[in-house]
Amino acid sequence: MIRKSIGLLAGMLVTVAVYAAGAQLRADHPDTYTVKKGDTLWAISARFLSKPWLWPEIWQANPQVQNPHLIFPGDVLNLSFINGPHVGLQPRVHSEEAAVPAIPLDAVRTFLKEMRVLNTRDVEHLPYVVGFEEADLRGTVGKNVYVRNLHADPGQRFAIVRPTHTFRNFNGGKGRDNGADLLARPLDSDVSMVRTPWLEESRFDDHFGRGEDIGTEVSVIGTAEVLRTGDPTTLLLLDSTMEIRKGDRIVAIDEKPYDPYFYPHAPKSLPGNARVIAFADAYDAVGPHQVVALNIGSQDGVENGQTYSIYQPGEEIPDDVASNSWNRGTGQTVTLPQEFVGHVMVFRTFDRVAYGLIMDGIRPVHKHDKLELPE
Known part of the structure; x- marks a missing residue:
């Protein structure tokens, strides 16, 4: 023994x-x-x-x-x-x-509780707010809101969401890597568009075209309970984080919107062309403990807790020595090696988009930066 x-x-x-x-x-x-x-x-x-x-x-x-x-x-x-x-x-x-906790939850709390990414076509066909009690211009807590295309029973509760952005896959553009270029684009609908933390540059629409929608980000802004059925259906607004507007959508309440714990770990494989496509609370770059959106999701085998290394693609610069010319842009070019930027951990995953938290870094993270296995 x-x-x-x-x-x-x-x-x-x-x-x-x-x-x-x-x-x-x-x-x-x-x-x-x-x-x-x-x-x-x-x-x-x-x-x-x-x-x-x-x-x-x-x-x-x-x-x-x-x-x-x-x-x-x-x-x-x-x-x-x-x-x-x-x-x-x-x-x-x-x-x-x-x-x-594995990560600073305060940095991601909004994205855990309030943000979802849904299929873009599904969002377009969701029930929507069409009007308010007493012909008000906005919906406020304790008053009725009227919703079209909602099939529900009295007493059922729903979440009210506001579409903020679509994520689109742009192919064949002349962006980095001369290949698939992935960006977050604002929604086309003026009714649903609101001021949002995801900031982009509209010039890419003309450069790449509309692109393939890979998901629409929506923000949960309130809950309501069905009072009377019909078309429109009457709901009582129970709570909200902002005034409800015409065009806001209605979705089922997510009883378990996020994991209680996150376990950082290396992924077993790397999805193709994995990149950073957008970030919050910044325009040009982000750093540690800031949130980014990634163009990979559960369909690619991504799960919460997976940790990736972030690399900045190497720039293409003139090789003035090889071309025997000191005039910039007139001779041969060379692409510099990609440079390590930092680590990102996925904390919320949807079909084709995931949110990640920048865990550490030695230089700023930009849109289009590539993801690699951590080793």
Whole structure:
């Protein structure tokens, strides 16, 4: 029995060493770290791993860690060197609600609760708000709104959404890489268009044409309950984050809009031509803890928690030496190598579009930057 236990322990230590070797402990890692309120799994892992998205591989190899995805404020992370680098966790009893999140949830809360990406044709055929009680110009909480094409029973509740943007795939343009160019474009409908955090340049419409719609972003702005059926159907506005307008759409309430936990991990494969196509709260570039939209989704095998490296495509520049000319643009050209920008973790996935959070970076992230496997 003792030999069997010793053999089992030795096997565990070898496994830990193999995992740790793959995860590459940083040379400046601390000996111990006490988890604090406000920490994230990514930030903690970055203190002692050169590849922070591989943290479950080390912690899962430790028999004392019951759930490698959950650590809590007050837990002590120990690093020792027994048959190879070893991360140990001093276990305690906790409620899962107190677990340290993988990412800063405040940075993505709006996109978890309020944003969806739907099929563009489906959005065009959704029931829509056509008018308001007492001929008001806008819908306010506690008053009736009138909706067309809604088939429902009294007492049913629905979400009210406002379409903000379509994501389109532009092929054959003269943009970067001379291939498929993917951008977020504003909706054509003036009725539904609102001021939005996704900022684009309208000049691409003339350059690329309409393109192939790959999804429409909508924002949840309220909920309403059916009072009377018919066409239009009468609904009572229960709550809203802004005034309801004509053209706002009606969709079913999503009872579970997002995952309670995110587990950063490397994807098994890379979808073709994966890129950053838009971002929030910025015009030209974004950095760590800002949200970006990606042109890949569940149809490409993308799932929440997958972590990608971001690369800026290399620029095409004149090779003045080879062309024996110092006049810019008159001779041969060369494409420079792509440059690493940072890491992005997917936190919400739809059919053909996903939202990701920039986890770290050494330079700004731009639209059209390419995604690669993290190693």
